[in-house]
Amino acid sequence: MKPVSSLENKSEHDFNLSTISSVINNVGTSVAKVFDSEPTPQSGMVFDRSFIILALVMYMIGLVMVASSSMPVAERLFNNPFHFVIRHTIYIVLSLGIAGVALQIPMAWWQKNSSYLLIFGIFLLVVVLLIGRSVNGSTRWIVLGPITVQAAEPAKLFFFCYLAAYLVRRRDQVMEDWKGFAKPLVVFAVLAGLLLRQPDLGTIIVMFVTTFGLLFLAGAKLWQFVSLASVGILLLSLLAIFEPYRWRRITGFLDPWEDPFGSGYQLTQSLMAYGRGEIFGQGLGNSIQKLEYLPEAHTDFVMAVLAEEFGFIGIASILALSMVLVFKALMLGKKALAKEKFFEAFFAYAIGIWVCFQAAVNVGASAGIVPTKGLTMPLISYGGSSMIIMTLAVVILVRIDHELRMQSIQATSSKRKSRKAGEMNE
Template sequence: MKGVDKVLLISVAVLLVAGLGMVYSASGVMALKKYGDSFYFFKKQLLWVAIGLSAMAVAMRISVPTWNRLALPLLGVTSLLLVAVLIPGVGAEVNGSRRWLRAGPLTFQPSELAKFALVLYAAASLARKGPERIADFVYGFFPYTLVLGVFLSLIVFQPDFGTAVGIAIVMLTLLFIGGARVLHLSSFSVFLLPVIYKLVMGAGYRIERLKTFVNPWKDPTASGFQMVQSYLALGGGGLFGAGLGEGKQKLFFLPEAHTDFIFALIGEEMGFVGALAVLALFGVVIWRGSLIALRMIDPFPRLLAAGLTLVIGVQTFVNLGVVVGLLPTKGLPLPFVSFGGSAMLINLIAVGILLGLSRKPA
């Protein structure tokens, strides 16, 4: 722990504590009715936080060269898991999506691991190639589009469109930082547009979500329901909130109050002031992550730190953007706060690596 970035550590710790409190508030009533134990989700979350913190402590101690060596094998394992999850009987199907691998009472989402593995791979490979070769389209840029294409396809198959879009944004940004030419990036994005269009138009619910995003009040009972309920929760919070545990929206109206829409509940119970504080904490995480990246002398740790900061930062923005109505509905959890194990584990490992890098010159 010596010499690590204390500001980053404390910010994440506060978010974890706030998350535990809000998960209990959001799920207590529902858990009591469903499982006869109002602490059902809280206890599971506590377990995941404990597992995540242990993983963080381990990640912190792994050396930079070791991460570099792990990059490719981890990418291979991840691709196998992503294929495995699609196989009926191996991947657990929930609500029509195969996103989870089940091992006893624990479930794991390989797409969360994919975020991490891709960032690690890209950082290692970009650092090895160096800015000059990356600028070259055939040897520098093109291979990444292939790898990314395969991974995104596997994830879209689950289907988990939200995570795929999130990964695409993080990866393209990381390529940009690594030195890819803006011309290459923009032409690749232009190529992606028709693919995205086809995916959106091919799935009825995605069109609905998009229309809903444009005007949720048009049909507040069906597709716009979640959005409208999120607004109502936030509006009900006002400046100082209804008080901890006092939120009414979670009782029935706000679906996924303990997962994807937990920020709406934070708004309702802790008000604008509380929501802004949580937002600021995430701002601090990005600031400290960026600082760590900028301090790195070698390209690999620099790109790794930047990439991991992006993973957390982009996912946070997408989640908050959805809750406040800036983005169309996507099922992405809020890092450190939302109920859910895989994301918690991966995000805390990312923090562990950042903390390890932040230590005074090793």
């Protein structure tokens, strides 16, 4: 009887192992299907919904933080604590409306009209210097009735669109010839000159880093990058040294406590907000620094208020959301490149680098890691132009993903039709 018992136990053991193995395989297959970016015709997934979910989540977080951080200054300036909240809500609704229209535009249109979009961006930068409104010594806004347009925001997007199209047309020249490498830098120099007249050094740095990254991905040679980086660092250093207010920002950033009520005032107040937040924060609405101790609390330094009210956990969550958005943009660019959709690939790469660097500079400035540059936190900070353009950038990513998926679906359908035709012929 014992041998029989042992055989039964062995068979039960083998059955359990095979069952567990089968379950693990099924789970693995299911997980692979969930994360597989290649759709099947039956799935009905013609675009990546996670882009929209990420944008909406960041919208809502931004709306809550703008409401929390702007009420004291809105009450003093407009006798209405909800002034900036109402305007920010309008910007979100307007962004969603523009997104609905832009989603219908094929990527071929962006590539075909990239030069015209660049010219329009340059036109806006010229117009803002002629009739723009000055705020805190900077002339960056075009006033159109109740709406103000920050010309640098569309100029960034249109320049990246032009650069992506240029790299498609002249990729071989960029890789082999100095002239092909230098031409987009001439266009960048024109934009940089106009932006310096505002002045807006932060936007120039974002555009420079994105251009640098795209040229690297396009296959430019190492010596070209060394030359570009050396010239860029030299020029940026000269701009900081020979402009007194920029030099004060740098010295204030290095040691803000040396002049806590002068050049280091904004940063010291921001650091106090970070310090009070600790791990879990003081709770929503319990920030002290937003009570007009911290200037620009709802725009450039909204992350400091978020750090004070939600602590390290809040900042880490926002950075995680931004990181996921950037990672998905870069992976989308990689997928487009594999399918030889070069314009879409370079455009997705540009958006990913742009969002990544701008978010890093915004958080880094409020945390005292880099000098303050006046850059908004993508999809979080108050600001209509930034909100609309960043929404447009996300919509372009959705459109790229949609076209790649449709291409895969059509290719799959064609293969099935040809296979069926072959079977019928047999």
